[in-house]
Amino acid sequence: MNEALHAALQRASRHQRRFETRFAAYFDSLTDPAGGKLETPLHGAFPSRALDLVRDMSLRGGKRLRVVLLNEAAALVAEDGVAGLDEAAISIELLHTHGLIHDDIIDNSPVRRGGPSTYYAYRHEFPDQPDTALALALLAGDLAAFLSLRVLLTSGLPADRALAMAAVLADTGAGTITGQMIDLERDFHPAPDLDFLHAVTEFKSTRYSVLAPLRLGLLAAGADHTPYDTELRRYATALGIANQIHDDWLDLFGDPAALGKPVGSDIRSGRRSYVLRALTAVCDDAERKLLDEASGDPGCDDETLDRIRRxxxxxxxxxxxxxxxxxxxxxxxxxxxxxxxxxxxxxxAFFEHMPAWSVTRDR
Known part of the structure; x- marks a missing residue:
């Protein structure tokens, strides 16, 4: 590993460690009368359980790439100690939690980040009431989304800055939902072209995982991002596609222990990923028949996946x-x-070296 990349990864690690402590403290504050307590009904256990599950999913970790990019975006124009960065990081990670919870409902995924998905946690609690489990999982995801806006609007930042950052987040959230919609739509196409796959990547993940952190970091540091939006978009688009291709690669060729979830979910769900598109283009008739039978089969076994991998x-x-x-x-x-x-x-230099890391990670 070259020295510059090592330094970039060391900086990323510091951002991640600091954020984990701050994120846990944020959730503590939601139930602390002396902090930013979230008002919940005096009666009923469901609201507090939903908050517990949102907390659990949020604190299980993940790459925290958004947190790292956000801090480094602020560092483009300002020294350390930028007010509002913690709130912006918490906000974008809560939006991510919202996306994970809803993705796992859509994909019927039992595992996320090495533990049960929020949806399956509720299914285990309500085994004979699947509609209740589904409703509560949806509402838990919604709770995370609204908390993500709340943390910015109650941050104590100057009103114009807080509103500008909240506007970025709201716009990002709306765009991500449309990305989820075309993510579902692509699976109605036998072989979506690259432009369609790139559009799914941009709206479902790139805008909130890369572009929004860049914008929020600059705003927190007091800089207007709009004069630079075209080049920020170019960077975000290229990094987002690199990340998504690598994610799709990991889903077939990665290590389940490192990923914290089983591999092969794209094939079992029938998702028309970059991997499936590349495979379809080169398979002979017999291989394509095997691939067609496996694609969209939730019961596709590990032996079949191994054959596809070979x-x-x-x-x-x-x-x-x-x-x-x-x-x-x-x-x-x-x-x-x-x-x-x-x-x-x-x-x-950090932004120059981060893309190389993004396509060599194991999770």
Missing amino acids: IARAHGVDRQLRAEADDYARRAEAEAATWRERWRPEAV
């Missing part, structure tokens, strides 16, 4: 996808390099 490797699909992810990572790196003369060099 077919993919025999055709070089694993190498092809890694090369494509690397290409988009290099595009993002090249875009960040154009920022050197305008913004603080140390933060710019």
Whole structure:
């Protein structure tokens, strides 16, 4: 690992560790009368249980890429100690929690981040009342979404800054929902083209995982992001596609222990991912028949997945996808390099080296 990338990863690790402590403290404050207590009904156990499950899902971790990008975006224009960064980080991670909870409902996923999904936690609690379990999981996801706005609007930041940041978050949330919609729509197409897959990536993940943190970090630091939005979008788009191709690669070729969830979920759900598109393009008739039978079959067993994995490797699909992810990572790196003369060099270097990390991670 080169020295610059090592330094970038060390900075990312510091942001992540600091955030975990701050995020836990935030959830403590929601039940602390002396803090930013969330008013809940005096009667009934369901609201507090929902908050517990939102907390549990949120604190289980994950890459925290959004937190890292947000802090480094502020560092482009300001020294340490920027007010509002903690609130912005909590906000974007709560929006992510909302997305995870609802994704797991849509995908009927039992496991997330090494533990039960929120949906399946409720299914275990209400085994004979599936409609109640579904309703409560939906509401828990909604609670996370509204908390994500609340944390910005009650942050104590100057009103204009808090409103600008909340507007970014609300716009991002709405865009992410439309991305989820076309994510469902792509599976109605036998083989969506790359433009369609890129659109799903942009709206379902890139806008809230990369672009929103860049905008929020600059806003927190007192900088208007709008003059730079075109180049921020170019960076976000390239990094987002690199990330998604790598995520799809991990879903077939990754290590379940490192991922914290089973591999093969895209095939079992019939998702028309970058992997499935690449596989379909090279399979012969017999291989395509196997792939068609497995795709969309929740009961697809590990032996069948192993056969598909061997077919993919025999055709070089694993190498092809890694090369494509690397290409988009290099595009993002090249875009960040154009920022050197305008913004603080140390933060710019971080954005130059982050794409390389994003396509080598194991989860």
